[in-house]
Amino acid sequence: MKLLEMVGITKHFVGVLANDNINFDLNQCEIHTLLGENGAGKSTLMKILYGLYNPDEGEIRLRGETIEIKSPSDAIRHGIGMVHQHFMLVPTLTVAENVSLGLRSSRHPLTDLPAVSKRITELSELYSLKVDPDTYIWQLAMGERQRVEILKALYRNASVLVLDEPTAALTPQEVAELIHVLKKMAADGRGIIFISHKLKEVMAVSDRITVLRDGQVTGEITPAQTNESQLAQMMVGRPVQLVPDRPKIKLGEPRLVIQDLYVDGDRGDRAVVGVSLEVREGEILGLAGVSGNGQRELAQAVAGMRNVVSGTVKVGGKDTTNKHPKVVRQARLSYVPEERLYEGTIPSFAVSDNLILLDRRDKRFCQYNFMHFTNIKEHCLNLVRRFLIKTPTLETTTSDLSGGNIQKLIMARELSGRPKVLLASQPTIGIDVGATEYIYSQLLEQKADGCAILLISEDLDELMVLADRIAVIYEGQIMDILDHQEADLEQLGLLMAGVKENVPWLHRQMAQPLSMA
Amino acid sequence: MPVELAFDFVSNSAAADVLAARRGWSGFFTFTTLVVILSSTIRLAVPYIFAAIGESIAQRSGVLNLGVDGVMLLGAFAAYYVTLETGGPWQGLGAGLTVGMAMGVLYAFITVTLHATQDISGIGIYLFGLGFSDLLFRQLVGTPIPIERFEGVFEFIVPDERLDVPYPNLYNHSIIIYLAFLLVPLAWLTVSKTTFGLNIRAAGENPEAADSLGVSVVRTRYTTIIIGNALAGVGGAALVLDKGIYFQNITNGIGFIAVALVYFGAWRPLGVLAGSLLFSLVTSAVLEWRTLGILTGAAAQLTEMVPAVITVVALVIVTRRIGQPSALTQTFSREINY
Ligand SMILES: Nc1ncnc2c1ncn2[C@@H]1O[C@H](COP(=O)(O)OP(=O)(O)O)[C@@H](O)[C@H]1O
Ligand SMILES: [Mg+2]
Numbered sequence: 001m002k003l004l005e006m007v008g009i010t011k012h013f014v015g016v017l018a019n020d021n022i023n024f025d026l027n028q029c030e031i032h033t034l035l036g037e038n039g040a041g042k043s044t045l046m047k048i049l050y051g052l053y054n055p056d057e058g059e060i061r062l063r064g065e066t067i068e069i070k071s072p073s074d075a076i077r078h079g080i081g082m083v084h085q086h087f088m089l090v091p092t093l094t095v096a097e098n099v100s101l102g103l104r105s106s107r108h109p110l111t112d113l114p115a116v117s118k119r120i121t122e123l124s125e126l127y128s129l130k131v132d133p134d135t136y137i138w139q140l141a142m143g144e145r146q147r148v149e150i151l152k153a154l155y156r157n158a159s160v161l162v163l164d165e166p167t168a169a170l171t172p173q174e175v176a177e178l179i180h181v182l183k184k185m186a187a188d189g190r191g192i193i194f195i196s197h198k199l200k201e202v203m204a205v206s207d208r209i210t211v212l213r214d215g216q217v218t219g220e221i222t223p224a225q226t227n228e229s230q231l232a233q234m235m236v237g238r239p240v241q242l243v244p245d246r247p248k249i250k251l252g253e254p255r256l257v258i259q260d261l262y263v264d265g266d267r268g269d270r271a272v273v274g275v276s277l278e279v280r281e282g283e284i285l286g287l288a289g290v291s292g293n294g295q296r297e298l299a300q301a302v303a304g305m306r307n308v309v310s311g312t313v314k315v316g317g318k319d320t321t322n323k324h325p326k327v328v329r330q331a332r333l334s335y336v337p338e339e340r341l342y343e344g345t346i347p348s349f350a351v352s353d354n355l356i357l358l359d360r361r362d363k364r365f366c367q368y369n370f371m372h373f374t375n376i377k378e379h380c381l382n383l384v385r386r387f388l389i390k391t392p393t394l395e396t397t398t399s400d401l402s403g404g405n406i407q408k409l410i411m412a413r414e415l416s417g418r419p420k421v422l423l424a425s426q427p428t429i430g431i432d433v434g435a436t437e438y439i440y441s442q443l444l445e446q447k448a449d450g451c452a453i454l455l456i457s458e459d460l461d462e463l464m465v466l467a468d469r470i471a472v473i474y475e476g477q478i479m480d481i482l483d484h485q486e487a488d489l490e491q492l493g494l495l496m497a498g499v500k501e502n503v504p505w506l507h508r509q510m511a512q513p514l515s516m517a
Numbered sequence: 518m519p520v521e522l523a524f525d526f527v528s529n530s531a532a533a534d535v536l537a538a539r540r541g542w543s544g545f546f547t548f549t550t551l552v553v554i555l556s557s558t559i560r561l562a563v564p565y566i567f568a569a570i571g572e573s574i575a576q577r578s579g580v581l582n583l584g585v586d587g588v589m590l591l592g593a594f595a596a597y598y599v600t601l602e603t604g605g606p607w608q609g610l611g612a613g614l615t616v617g618m619a620m621g622v623l624y625a626f627i628t629v630t631l632h633a634t635q636d637i638s639g640i641g642i643y644l645f646g647l648g649f650s651d652l653l654f655r656q657l658v659g660t661p662i663p664i665e666r667f668e669g670v671f672e673f674i675v676p677d678e679r680l681d682v683p684y685p686n687l688y689n690h691s692i693i694i695y696l697a698f699l700l701v702p703l704a705w706l707t708v709s710k711t712t713f714g715l716n717i718r719a720a721g722e723n724p725e726a727a728d729s730l731g732v733s734v735v736r737t738r739y740t741t742i743i744i745g746n747a748l749a750g751v752g753g754a755a756l757v758l759d760k761g762i763y764f765q766n767i768t769n770g771i772g773f774i775a776v777a778l779v780y781f782g783a784w785r786p787l788g789v790l791a792g793s794l795l796f797s798l799v800t801s802a803v804l805e806w807r808t809l810g811i812l813t814g815a816a817a818q819l820t821e822m823v824p825a826v827i828t829v830v831a832l833v834i835v836t837r838r839i840g841q842p843s844a845l846t847q848t849f850s851r852e853i854n855y
Binding site for chain 1: 710711712713714715716718719722723725726727728729730731732843851
């Protein structure tokens with residue numbers, strides 16, 4: 001008998017058919033992956049299972065019996081647990097407080113945190129999910145927060161566990177550990193629904209894979225029967241080139257030179273500690289690191305949006321240290337920020353207004369301080385066509401576009417001026433395979449054009465595919481810079497975790513779960 | 518400003534004699550003055566404590582209520598009217614509490630069920646309270662008639678030989694003052710040590726997280742709003758039952774200062790208490806300067822501004838915002854938030 005069945009699930013939102021007659025089932029001891037691009041309807045289906053949305057049609061059966069799930073409390077009562085795409089934790093509460101939230105205390109009406117902590121410790125030892133019950137959530141790294149989320153479900157005795165894009169914020173080692181834990185939980189008789197659009201880990205973790213596209217199931221398959229490129233095709237609906245061809249370019253003069261840079265973070269701490277980097281004409285320098293290790297501050301300092309404490313930044317030979325962003329822009333540096341909606345665009349502006357933001361003073365678009373709408377429209381239509389931005393009209397509000405299309409909009413604006421230096425921060429984070437493929441091709445085209453690119457990314461596969469050299473940043477310092485030919489994932493992962501010397505036993509231990517994956 | 522509070526004992530001639538003996542700066546630095554100031558500090562603080570503790574509980578769950586002053590006015594009038602009719606201050610206090618709870622249900626319905634913007638709704642509640650309390654007063658009472666007040670229960674210990682202040686209400690406090698001070702640890706215990714308090718904090722910091730674990734954000738916020746408004750009503754009642762009289766806009770902005778005190782106290786009951794006491798201390802010291810003739814004429818008039826100025830200055834100094842609930846003023850709805 002199936003542990004869980006979702007039959008004929010349909011869900012409309014205004015203007016979108018998010019789930020279209022979806023059938024999905026899960027066995028005990030099984031890890032069943034839901035694979036699909038952004039907007040395919042994966043989260044919607046799982047939110048229906050967890051009682052956050054009510055389906056328009058369809059029914060849910062647990063161990064053969066039809067059940068009604070009207071709210072998360074119903075789901076919890078039926079033994080369904082969910083780790084959400086955006087962590088559902090209260091940062092100002094401790095681990096134990098977060099875990100016990102919503103449960104009846106043994107000392108009602110008072111809380112009984114010591115008892116909760118004890119049980120958490122037991123569970124975390126059983127599944128090697130190391131976490132201190134008495135620390136506050138805000139003190140924890142992303143990987144640790146993830147463990148708390150899983151512990152929350154285990155504490156409630158979940159027999160069905162849903163994980164919605166759980167690997168988005170994890171280092172390769174943490175991903176390997178997670179896969180290990182999931183396999184153990186499945187072996188203990190649970191059913192696990194794993195959501196991702198990263199093909200590699202999907203192949204590693206799944207017993208079965210169901211692919212969703214535009215709200216419909218496009219296939220169900222086991223990893224043994226398939227491979228990554230076939231999965232990508234099922235996801236996107238057309239053949240996808242996962243690994244782009246790298247153009248052979250002769251590297252030229254240094255275009256971006258960062259020397260001994262020190263930058264402070266928002267809390268007055270030293271976020272960037274003596275970083276020196278050099279990016280040459282036609283080169284892509286990758287900067288790897290777990291987010292929060294100074295990448296954001298470094299990028300902002302280079303773009304002129306954050307003050308430098310000491311050190312210098314040179315763009316195209318011009319000293320732009322602590323210069324106004326306008327000056328940096330005039331030195332032909334383009335910046336694709338990590339925070340695409342608020343730093344990269346003005347979300348409430350129309351698509352055309354955002355496309356014109358950089359060139360608004362250009363003679364073509366601005367005459368006697370008045371905007372020249374005919375020219376602006378023509379220019380924007382051109383960009384929309386060239387960069388394949390999917391938008392209903394040029395007047396559409398930017399925040400209504402999907403993440404991938406907002407990113408394409410930013411790329412269009414930043415690349416249309418043919419920059420000498422491109423500073424791109426996490427250009428594909430949270431973006432689906434189709435758009436990622438396109439963004440890769442744009443980056444490589446810029447490289448072929450002689451642009452010097454500093455590519456900041458957490459995604460090591462991406463860096464391995466695109467970068468000529470990979471620098472690793474940890475706690476604001478450059479740990480090492482490796483040539484892409486000599487770099488391997490394990491070594492990069494260790495450097496990202498701050499391990500510099502090649503400690504053989506540690507290396508082996510951390511590499512093990514990865515090789516299993 | 519709640520000037521009358523400290524002046525209501527200066528009305529008979531015996532008082533004038535004692536006062537004459539302490540005029541000027543020399544009179545200010547005396548034991549008697551200290552007793553006067555401290556006693557009036559404690560009495561002045563009571564409405565602030567009730568209102569601000571109540572507001573802090575609501576804010577911890579993510580709900581801002583700028584209408585506190587309006588609810589206090591309604592509570593004050595209800596307490597006055599019921600005491601006038603029944604002759605019992607306890608009945609009056611109960612009336613203030615009930616009216617506050619009713620206003621809480623109304624405000625919760627507007628902000629939690631109908632998802633209305635909290636700041637604008639709060640101002641609406643204030644204006645309603647201000648206007649409606651006055652209307653009721655004029656229709657039902659007309660001219661102010663003094664009412665029964667709470668008797669003093671415990672004596673403030675003052676050595677007999679130093680006791681040159683012949684006014685027992687300075688050192689003999691009514692039961693309601695003790696209730697106010699008892700409320701502080703009670704609020705702390707509720708917010709910090711109970712499962713309900715955990716729900717309150719989660720609803721105020723990350724309502725989606727609370728909801729995803731089956732905590733009803735709606736029920737939690739309804740409860741805290743009703744508690745907060747009930748305490749505002751009690752605060753208004755306490756004011757009237759201390760003065761023994763009612764007049765138009767008797768709170769004169771106490772409710773707004775109470776909201777400021779929540780920020781000043783960084784959302785912690787003890788901080789709110791400290792703020793209330795500090796604020797009342799300065800107010801009563803300034804009043805004492807006027808009583809003793811240290812400040813006269815225009816300077817004396819200007820002192821009416823002192824409490825407001827202190828509030829602003831204190832808030833500017835204490836703008837750390839540490840402890841501010843992240844979801845303060847955010848409405849919650851499943852279809853929108855997820
Ligand atoms: N609360 C909502 N209101 C309106 N549209 C929504 C809502 N949630 C999701 N959608 C839409 O439904 C579609 C599926 O979204 P989602 O399930 O989040 O996709 P996935 O998790 O696969 O990336 C998208 O087009 C999205 O814009
Ligand atoms: Mg999703």
